[in-house]
Amino acid sequence: MEIYQRVVTTFLSQASKPPFDETGDRFAGARPKTRLKPPEAASLGHRSENALVRFENVGLRYGMGPEVVRDLNFSVAPQSFQFLTGPSGAGKTTLLRLMLLSLRPTRGTIHIFGKDARALKKDDLTALRRRIGVVFQDFRLLDHLTTYENVALPLRAMGRAESAYRAEVIELLRWVGLGDRMNASPPVLSGGEKQRAAIARALIVRPELLLADEPTGNVDPGLARRLLRLFVELHRLGTAVVIATHDLQLMDQFGFARRLVVGDGEVTIFDGVSS
Amino acid sequence: MNEPISDETLAHVAQTVLRRDMPLIPSGSIAGNALVVVIAIMTFLACLTAGGALLVARASEGWRSEVLRDITIQLMPRPGDDLDSLVAKAVSAASQAPGVDRVRAYSAVESEKLLEPWLGTGLDLSLLPIPRLIVVHMRDRTGGELPGLRALLARAVPQASLEDHRVWATRIGTMANAVVTLGAALFVLMIVAMATAIGFATRGAVAANREIIEVLHFVGASDAFIAREFETHFRRLGFRGALIGGLSAIGFFFGASTLSAWWSHSTGGEEIAALFGAFALAPTGYLGLVLVGAAVTLLTGYLSRTIVSRYLRGLL
Numbered sequence: 014m015e016i017y018q019r020v021v022t023t024f025l026s027q028a029s030k031p032p033f034d035e036t037g038d039r040f041a042g043a044r045p046k047t048r049l050k051p052p053e054a055a056s057l058g059h060r061s062e063n064a065l066v067r068f069e070n071v072g073l074r075y076g077m078g079p080e081v082v083r084d085l086n087f088s089v090a091p092q093s094f095q096f097l098t099g100p101s102g103a104g105k106t107t108l109l110r111l112m113l114l115s116l117r118p119t120r121g122t123i124h125i126f127g128k129d130a131r132a133l134k135k136d137d138l139t140a141l142r143r144r145i146g147v148v149f150q151d152f153r154l155l156d157h158l159t160t161y162e163n164v165a166l167p168l169r170a171m172g173r174a175e176s177a178y179r180a181e182v183i184e185l186l187r188w189v190g191l192g193d194r195m196n197a198s199p200p201v202l203s204g205g206e207k208q209r210a211a212i213a214r215a216l217i218v219r220p221e222l223l224l225a226d227e228p229t230g231n232v233d234p235g236l237a238r239r240l241l242r243l244f245v246e247l248h249r250l251g252t253a254v255v256i257a258t259h260d261l262q263l264m265d266q267f268g269f270a271r272r273l274v275v276g277d278g279e280v281t282i283f284d285g286v287s288s
Numbered sequence: 289m290n291e292p293i294s295d296e297t298l299a300h301v302a303q304t305v306l307r308r309d310m311p312l313i314p315s316g317s318i319a320g321n322a323l324v325v326v327i328a329i330m331t332f333l334a335c336l337t338a339g340g341a342l343l344v345a346r347a348s349e350g351w352r353s354e355v356l357r358d359i360t361i362q363l364m365p366r367p368g369d370d371l372d373s374l375v376a377k378a379v380s381a382a383s384q385a386p387g388v389d390r391v392r393a394y395s396a397v398e399s400e401k402l403l404e405p406w407l408g409t410g411l412d413l414s415l416l417p418i419p420r421l422i423v424v425h426m427r428d429r430t431g432g433e434l435p436g437l438r439a440l441l442a443r444a445v446p447q448a449s450l451e452d453h454r455v456w457a458t459r460i461g462t463m464a465n466a467v468v469t470l471g472a473a474l475f476v477l478m479i480v481a482m483a484t485a486i487g488f489a490t491r492g493a494v495a496a497n498r499e500i501i502e503v504l505h506f507v508g509a510s511d512a513f514i515a516r517e518f519e520t521h522f523r524r525l526g527f528r529g530a531l532i533g534g535l536s537a538i539g540f541f542f543g544a545s546t547l548s549a550w551w552s553h554s555t556g557g558e559e560i561a562a563l564f565g566a567f568a569l570a571p572t573g574y575l576g577l578v579l580v581g582a583a584v585t586l587l588t589g590y591l592s593r594t595i596v597s598r599y600l601r602g603l604l
Contacts, residue, residue, distance in 0.1 A: 113506065114604060115506065115604050116604070117604060135511060135601075136510070138604070139508060139509070139510045139511070140508075142505075142506060142507070142508045143508035147506055147507070153499065153502075153503050155312075155499075155500055155503060157310060157314040158310050158312075159306075159310070161306060162310055166312075166503070166504070166507050167507040167508055169312075170504055170507055170508055170509035170510075170513055171508060171509075172513065175309075179306075183306075195306060196306065214507065218507075218508070
């Protein structure tokens with residue numbers, strides 16, 4: 014509970030403020046304009062054995078087509094924060110799906126939580142997914158369930174009794190500002206509310222790794238920044254965060270974050286600026 | 289609105305207003321209702337077929353039992369014979385034979401009456417050589433005592449002939465078995481058709497709920513959990529359909545047995561009664577119909593679980 018209190022206190026402290034001003038310059042490329050280390054100097058990832066995710070020479074092609082991503086070498090360290098960026102269609106979602114193991118690479122090796130993905134059995138995959146929180150680009154909330162039930166879904170899927178997690182879910186919903194929308198179903202929620210419900214669903218299991226696909230894509234800049242602060246706080250509390258976005262202005266607000274820039278099927282890494 | 293809330297408030301919110309028991313697979317859908325209707329009709333027809341086969345099997349058991357216990361002694365009149373004394377001798381001999389329960393001789397008038405359906409009434413039949421019949425009712429139906437009776441009768445009344453109806457009994461037994469086999473085959477076909485319909489419906493539901501399956505999959509639900517959710521959903525649909533179909537069939541047989549009691553003396557009523565007995569299912573028959581309903585419910589759940597599990601195996 015204390016975890017959420019800290020996270021959401023930050024989130025709510027931003028809630029009353031007006032959206033941040035958008036006077037900053039927009040730039041065409043995905044490379045950061047702030048003081049980041051150049052790619053040559055940036056580390057290609059954490060090669061230590063305790064990396065949550067490690068890609069080694071990973072490539073993926075669909076059918077007999079060309080490789081959509083190739084020679085991917087990077088890792089995601091515990092308690093790290095990174096943006097995954099690049100132009101639309103560059104392969105950000107594909108990369109996230111590879112990390113979630115919903116796609117198998119056609120070559121190379123993916124290690125997740127220290128295990129070779131190729132050697133994982135179905136039950137192992139289920140156990141690993143319980144350590145990963147996912148925010149889908151299109152939210153993927155279940156329309157016939159209430160907001161409360163949607164957020165509680167991962168816990169229900171683990172077979173936990175409803176009475177055991179009820180207070181936890183209600184509290185999290187209140188903290189993300191959905192306390193009065195618990196019985197509402199997704200079709201009547203606004204875009205921002207759906208977004209927060211989707212994020213709450215990803216957070217409820219207190220994941221070690223959070224994968225978010227364009228989590229700010231459907232909200233106004235103010236809310237986008239507040240949501241981002243939510244992720245940042247989660248990261249400070251120990252969750253490794255990977256956020257796919259092409260919102261350059263937003264990324265500039267969080268210059269400390271590492272950036273994985275996807276382009277032409279490859280990933281270039283820019284380390285963030287230490288604060 | 290966002291200040292910390294007390295445990296009491298949480299409990300109050302949870303118990304008074306929170307909707308939290310929705311099944312993960314949406315229950316009310318047109319496809320689901322259609323499946324209930326299909327299962328109800330199929331269960332009704334399967335129960336009807338099974339019940340009909342049981343009725344015929346039970347009735348044929350009754351026929352064969354009676355026919356095989358009864359043996360007819362026939363005495364052809366020959367010139368110079370005193371038929372009445374021959375009948376008396378045959379009755380006496382048959383009564384002494386082992387395994388005989390009772391003996392009844394048809395009188396000359398009764399024998400003539402047996403011909404009335406073919407020759408009409410009001411005819412003087414005294415000029416015709418009408419045979420006399422003696423019905424011997426044996427204690428058992430195996431025919432084991434028949435040689436003894438035959439030998440005894442041959443010594444006492446050589447011109448008497450013995451008819452044990454076994455050819456006739458074999459024929460009607462074969463016919464009854466054919467009807468029962470046909471009923472069983474129809475029952476199996478019904479179940480196969482129903483299983484196919486359930487299979488199609490489950491595949492349709494899997495396709496319609498693919499989004500739900502994938503979300504459950506990615507939030508860490510095990511394959512067994514997802515399959516169980518589908519099984520519960522479909523078993524509930526199967527139960528509703530089986531309940532409607534099974535109760536309708538039970539009502540049908542109950543109504544039919546009541547009506548057949550009224551019709552038993554009407555034209556054709558005896559023939560129907562001969563084929564189906566009293567049209568009344570034994571208590572075990574009704575139990576059989578309940579079992580058919582239960583089996584349909586379990587089959588629906590099992591099939592959906594198998595199909596969903598197969599789909600999930602293909603999902604990373």
